[in-house]
Amino acid sequence: MSNFSSQLRLSSSLIKRLKDRMTTIQSRRSFTTTEGSRPTIVHKRSLDILHDPWFNKGTAFSMTERDRLDLRGLLPPNVMSSQQQIERFMVDLKRLEVHARDGPSDPNALAKWRILNRLHDRNETMYYQVLIDNIEEYAPIVYTPTVGLVCQNYSGLFRRPRGMYFSAEDRGEMMSMVYNWPADQVDMIVVTDGSRILGLGDLGVQGIGIAIGKLDLYVAAAGINPQRVLPVMIDVGTNNENLLKNPLYLGLQEHRLDGEEYLSVIDEFMEAVFTRWPHVIVQFEDFQSKWALKLLQRYRNTYRMFNDDVQGTAGVAIAGLLGAVRAQGRLMIDFPKQKIVLAGAGSAGIGVANAARKTMSRMLGNNESAFESARNQFWVVDAMGLITEARNNIDPDALPFARKLKEVTHQGLTEGASLVEVVKKVKPDVLLGLSAVGGLFSEEVLEALKDSTSTRPAIFAMSNPTTNAECTPQQAFSTVGGHIVYASGSPFQDVDLGNGQIGHSNQGNNMYLFPGIGLGTLLSGARVISDGMLQAAAECLAAYMKEEELLKGVIYPSISSIRDITKEVAAAVVREAVVEGLAEGYRSMDARELQKLTQEETIEYVKKNMWDPVYPTLVYKQE
Known part of the structure; x- marks a missing residue:
């Protein structure tokens, strides 16, 4: 326990040092400052600068800055560019990860996380440049699936x-x-x-x-x-x-x-x-599901907040579902005709169902009749089977999707029918998994999907991390066939189907939407985050995909394009906030100025307000 106590004392000490350090900064400017721009004023020099991850440049400090900040002699004499620093770091990272074997699907994942975390601790600018330049490779390290392993071991990893x-x-x-x-x-x-x-x-x-x-x-x-x-x-x-x-x-x-x-x-x-x-x-x-929806409903009309598991997951799923319709060679307006079997009635599952129902309703005319008609496209299955009105103590959030007994009896189903039975009888266009039960889409379930009335059925195994995916792409393509659309919540490799054919493994990653939702809300100054803003984000993501990609079964863009995707999504959120009268402006851009922006100007406005990891010019000034 003495080690534990000393660790806590160390934590408190570091927090105090962080506070003291940050409060001495007179001007907290973005790292986008360059050598020709207004410099950043700091009230520290020497080792204090080198130990500050926000302002440390390591060997990239110019000789002028080294003299100005009392760093001469404290660093090796060779001044390196930021690109040279990154190249040196990457060589070290690749060398170290070769000897590590302690991750989930990637045997080096936790080792990579440790190395990247140490860089984050000493040089934030360089850390984010490495992450941006290698986002496709390192997003799964700093976030899902590796972050799950990090959380499981966090007490031991804490430094x-x-x-x-x-x-x-x-x-x-x-x-x-x-x-x-x-x-x-x-x-x-x-x-x-x-x-x-x-x-x-x-x-x-x-x-x-x-x-x-x-x-x-x-x-x-x-x-x-x-x-x-x-x-x-x-x-x-x-x-x-x-x-x-x-x-x-x-x-x-x-x-x-x-x-x-x-x-x-x-x-x-x-x-x-x-x-x-x-x-x-x-x-x-x-x-947890018990509180996620309740807290969202409690705060969303008062504060600028959203729940990514409920609303972000729903938006990414909607974008994928719309993409799956287009992958069938149909128009997005045909989405209300899709039969969807949903496995999982937690906050994420019901959040997706609600969002999909609203999307269908709007396409059908956005009235009460359309909303009720859209409900009929969903069959929701939880741990106790198909949810019907005959069930006792139905979760209020799932109640709108409980099937009427007359409907299920007509199809040869009953309350609590198994997932296999439901898939066999409904013959869905989409099998959507948000159950957090790995392997739930068994071979029997996938075999049943072969009888789908769709020319190209879609399988969304969206649960995270990888071990909780309802099925792997290999299982899906080998059982159902190469004509399906497959998406998961965590990254998987594409499947070689032979004869030069590829079974594309799409990752329905919330990363496609939540950064744009947050940035768009920030730059619009919206008072709250409305359903319309979330819907605009999802539709923007769906529209981002080109027809030729969709017809190959690719329904989500490459993560390598994430900054461009986010820029577009954020602009869509800003425009929707303006249309709904929620925008109050950001900094010098007030609501009236936002209203005047064209679509292209809104995208440019978003781009100009995105931070880039560029070293600032530092100037010391005594307090």
């Missing part, structure tokens, strides 16, 4: 604090606690309570890793300034018995709060952060 922790023991203190964070401006917060990390369950305080990883993607994909992001963990205890018994666990070792006690903690947190930062955007991440 220095990143973000803030609010716990049940801090009740009554949160309003003052938010002022312990040294940044006067925070644009983006990602918050979790650790109760449902990916598909791994309750990981308690160790879930902070998911918020850190998500914000890395906000910086890399959306160009949110890294000095204005804040990962947050709300520790209300854990029901994970292994963590409760682990003496090295860093969180509260008590069972989770529930009911009004739980809500009071979240309420206090929300009031505190929006009091200090009234224009911040808060993204809720990996809250």
